Amino acid sequence: MVDINGRAVAQAMVTITRGPKEPGASATTVFTDAEGRFRFPDSYEKPSPVARALGYRQIDAIAKADGSTQRFTLVMRPESNQADVAPASAWLSKANPDDRTAVVMTCVACHQMPAPDVRAYAKLIHEVPGADPAEARRQSWHTITKYMNYLWAWEFARGGDQGLPEASHVYSGGDAEPTAALLARTFQGPLQELTGYSYGAPLIVNERTVIREYEVPRPNAIREAITLADSRMLWTADVSANRIVRIDAATGELRDFEIPSPKIMGPHTLVRARDGAL
Structure with a gap:
C-alpha cells in the first residue's frame, strides 16, 4: 500500500x-x-x-x-x-469534557457514536429549512432514544413467554429526555468533518x-466469543434470548443450543472452566 x-x-x-x-x-x-x-x-x-x-x-x-x-x-x-475513518473515540474527544463520562455510561448515547448512518442523519437534522438547529437535534434524538427503548424491550421479550416489558423502563432508565438532551449537546452540527485527530x-x-467477522442471523444481541479445546469453534451467548451459539470459524456454520428455561436467562459472558467445559 x-x-x-x-x-x-x-x-x-x-x-x-x-x-x-x-x-x-x-x-x-x-x-x-x-x-x-x-x-x-x-x-x-x-x-x-x-x-x-x-x-x-x-x-x-x-x-x-x-x-x-x-x-x-x-x-x-x-x-x-x-470523518469516514476516525474511531468513535475521535468524536468523543470533541464532546464537552463534562459530558464524556455520561456518553460512555449511557447505553443509547454510546450506541449512537457517529457511524455513517448517524452522521448522515445529523446532516439531515442540520439542514432542516427554517428549523432551530438545537431544538431539531433535541427532538430527533428524543425519537431515536424512544425507538431504541422499544427495540430493546422487544429484544428482551424474546426467549420467554412473560410478554413485552414496559419500553419506558428498559434502555434509558425510564425517561428518554435526559439522554436526548445529552446526545443533542454532544453531536452538534452535520458531523461531516473531523480533523486533527491522532490515536x-x-x-x-x-x-x-x-480479524475475522462472522454473520449471525438477526435478531440477536451477541457481544463476544471464546474458544474451548477445539480452537476452530467459537462459542458465544445471545444476551437477549435463551441460546448459546457455536460458530465454525472455518466454514461459518452456526449451531444454536437452547437454554431450557421459560424465563429469559440473558446469558452474557461465557467462561472456560478448569476442565475445559463451557
Whole structure:
C-alpha cells in the first residue's frame, strides 16, 4: 500500500468481504507492515480489498495475477477530513469534557457514536429549512432514544413467554429526555468533518493481526466469543434470548443450543472452566 507519492502506508486496515455463498468468515481484515505490505491468510474467489487509514482515502486498487496468487497495490490519497475513518473515540474527544463520562455510561448515547448512518442523519437534522438547529437535534434524538427503548424491550421479550416489558423502563432508565438532551449537546452540527485527530499511542495491531467477522442471523444481541479445546469453534451467548451459539470459524456454520428455561436467562459472558467445559 502506497500513497500518491509512492510512500508506504503502515498500520492501515485492509478488508476483504466474501460472497454470500463462500464458506468461512464473512469479512477478514489484516494490517499493513512498516513497508506497506499485507497478506491475507485465506483464499477468495473474487477478492476486492478495501483499505482504511487515518488521514488517507483509497483511490485505486491495482490488481496483478502472479500464478495462483492475486496481488494488489492499493493507492491512498492524503485526506485531512477524517470523518469516514476516525474511531468513535475521535468524536468523543470533541464532546464537552463534562459530558464524556455520561456518553460512555449511557447505553443509547454510546450506541449512537457517529457511524455513517448517524452522521448522515445529523446532516439531515442540520439542514432542516427554517428549523432551530438545537431544538431539531433535541427532538430527533428524543425519537431515536424512544425507538431504541422499544427495540430493546422487544429484544428482551424474546426467549420467554412473560410478554413485552414496559419500553419506558428498559434502555434509558425510564425517561428518554435526559439522554436526548445529552446526545443533542454532544453531536452538534452535520458531523461531516473531523480533523486533527491522532490515536495518541501506537496501535497494538501489526502485520500478523487478523480479524475475522462472522454473520449471525438477526435478531440477536451477541457481544463476544471464546474458544474451548477445539480452537476452530467459537462459542458465544445471545444476551437477549435463551441460546448459546457455536460458530465454525472455518466454514461459518452456526449451531444454536437452547437454554431450557421459560424465563429469559440473558446469558452474557461465557467462561472456560478448569476442565475445559463451557
